[in-house]
Structure formats: C-alpha cells, structure tokens
Amino acid sequence: MGTIIGRTRKDGSKAFTAQIVIKIGGKTVHREAQTFDRKPAANAWIVKREAELKSPGGLERKEDPTMGAVIDRYIEESKNPVLGNKAQVLKTVKQSELGETRCSDITSQMLVSFAKELNKTVEPQTCGNYFSHLSNIFTVAGPAWGYPLSRQQFDNAVTVIKKLGLIGKAAERSRRPTLEELDRLMQHFGRVREHRPASIPMQKIVAFALFSTRRQEEITLLRWEDLEEDRILVRDMKHPGDKKGNHVFCELPPEAVAIIKSMPCKKLEIFPYSTDAISTAFTRACKFLGIEDLRFHDLRHEGISRLFEMGRTIPQVAAVSGHRSWTSLKRYTHIRQSKDKYDNWKWITLVTASS
Numbered sequence: 001m002g003t004i005i006g007r008t009r010k011d012g013s014k015a016f017t018a019q020i021v022i023k024i025g026g027k028t029v030h031r032e033a034q035t036f037d038r039k040p041a042a043n044a045w046i047v048k049r050e051a052e053l054k055s056p057g058g059l060e061r062k063e064d065p066t067m068g069a070v071i072d073r074y075i076e077e078s079k080n081p082v083l084g085n086k087a088q089v090l091k092t093v094k095q096s097e098l099g100e101t102r103c104s105d106i107t108s109q110m111l112v113s114f115a116k117e118l119n120k121t122v123e124p125q126t127c128g129n130y131f132s133h134l135s136n137i138f139t140v141a142g143p144a145w146g147y148p149l150s151r152q153q154f155d156n157a158v159t160v161i162k163k164l165g166l167i168g169k170a171a172e173r174s175r176r177p178t179l180e181e182l183d184r185l186m187q188h189f190g191r192v193r194e195h196r197p198a199s200i201p202m203q204k205i206v207a208f209a210l211f212s213t214r215r216q217e218e219i220t221l222l223r224w225e226d227l228e229e230d231r232i233l234v235r236d237m238k239h240p241g242d243k244k245g246n247h248v249f250c251e252l253p254p255e256a257v258a259i260i261k262s263m264p265c266k267k268l269e270i271f272p273y274s275t276d277a278i279s280t281a282f283t284r285a286c287k288f289l290g291i292e293d294l295r296f297h298d299l300r301h302e303g304i305s306r307l308f309e310m311g312r313t314i315p316q317v318a319a320v321s322g323h324r325s326w327t328s329l330k331r332y333t334h335i336r337q338s339k340d341k342y343d344n345w346k347w348i349t350l351v352t353a354s355s
Helices: 039-054 067-077 084-094 108-118 124-145 151-163 179-195 202-212 216-221 254-261 275-289 298-309 314-321 326-332
Strands: 003-008 014-024 027-036 231-234 248-251
Touching (some): 014 039, 067 124, 179 202, 202 216, 202 254
Antiparallel strands (some): 003 014, 014 027, 231 248
C-alpha cells in the first residue's frame, strides 16, 4: 500500500510525496516516489502505479516519471538551493505540456516544439536560460536515478534550436535610469512604506544597488559578519566558471557603507529579503509609474558608469564591482570624467537614516 507524506516547501507552498514500497519475503524489491502539489493527485498516482506494478512484468519495468516529477526530485535532492530565476524557470517547465510528459516520451522534436512555443513570449536569450537549466535535469536523471530521460535527445534538440536562432546570448544593455525616473521610484516606494511600514525598504535597496554596484541576489546574501569597514565579502558571486563558493571581497563606496549602517542588525543577513520579493516590487513600481524597459540589474550598470564618470580607473572600479576580468569593463571606457551627478542627491539623507 502506498503512503502520502505532506510537507511545506521552503517557499511556503504545500507538497505531497506519494511513495510505494514493495517487499517480498521481508526484502524491499521496489521503491519509488513522486511529489505532487495536491493530495488527490498523489492518491490517483498511487492507485495507477500499484495497478501497473501488479500487472505481469510490472516490477521489471523501469520507473518512468513525468518531467515535472523529475524536476521535483532534482530540487529536493540538490544541496545547492534552487532559487530565483532558476526556480521560476523550472516551475514554468513543470506547468507546461513538457512537464506532464513521461521521460521515455520526451524527444528532440518535443523539445524543439517547446523552444518554439517559448519564443512566442520570450527573447532567444531567455529561451537559452530555460535550456541551460534543463540541461542539469537531463544530465542527472539517467545516471543518478535510472530514469529513461535521453541526454542525446536533449543535445540533438539544442543543436537544432541553435541553428534556428531560437536561443542566443543576451545583448549588452546600455539602459541607465535618469534622475527623474529614480526620483519617481523613490517617491513611490516612500508612499508604499507609509501605508505598509512592514514592507521591504525598497528605497534603501535601490540606492544600495546603485552605489554598491551589487547584483540583486548578492544583496540578499550579504551578512553582517562579512562586513569589514569599507569592504564586504560577497558570497557566491556570479561567474561563468564557479559561482558556488566564489566569495570575493569588494570595496564599498561611502554611500553604500552608510546605507548598511542604517539597517537594523537583527538577522544574519543585512538585507533579509527574497530576490523574488525585490524583483516583484521593482517591476510593479516601474509598470505603475510608466517607466519603460528598466530592470533592477540596470542599477548595477548605472553604479559602474557613475564610478567612471567620477574619474575612477578600471582597477579601481573592478575593486568595487568585483569583476575578475577587466575585459568586461572595457565597454565603459568611452565614458568621460564629468562629475558625480549624485552629489547632494536629495535621497541620500533619507536612505542612510536608521530604520
């Protein structure tokens, strides 16, 4: 008889793991499990699988779960937390037709169709992110769990979608927020805090992202114990080769230090908020205010540009931004020294005031 274990995921949603264990002569001869979002679905799976296993030759068949079930197991067993963009991508795959398909039925043609469907709503570089995250699933599923999910079918599909231009690298963005746009955002987030004092202090986070040049996820990982006067250890800094464990000390401009010191030291993290919450708040604000094509990551670009406008050299900027290779910063060398347009910025006093 199968059993169902209910639990609460890290994101607060409910999960129900259905497990079937078959013993013969006191020895376990078969064990399999699958996780569902709803208990009735878990019950239905148990009834169906038990009937299949009782049929002639049923125990000899390989376990053949859906892609969605494989994704659930990958998330559960991965020691590296699956968060942010990657978690959202895998959730989207789970909810698609591909997510409902059993491993043995997934072909290169089906994956190409999935890419074509994605391209109706997202850019090729975003489609590329989907296949990058899916690559991990195909790499692990067969060798680790014996699932009939073909890596060769995946590789064949990637070859085709590259030829068709369905995936591609992201183009370098040059979008910088204007002072007028930042003023409107800061005013908006101020009104939100007035009505909901317990909401995320987005004014401080936006200003910190700009002055520190830190990425969104990096901001949420900063710890009080890693702060050393005018520098801080940035954990798991993004890098093509080794993000995990890539801890780098980065210098903090005075404004960034002042914002950190204004935060209440109540938890391990300086900014104890989720990347999803920050991203959602920023995106909604831009939409509400009619600010087009501005992303949270553009604040990093603005911060780096500001340093060059202040006359900083590439090595000096890299010490703040954390760039391991100076080649990435050469795109900024056209910027001429002018002045710090944030000198006497009216919001600095507010964002450096203690919470």
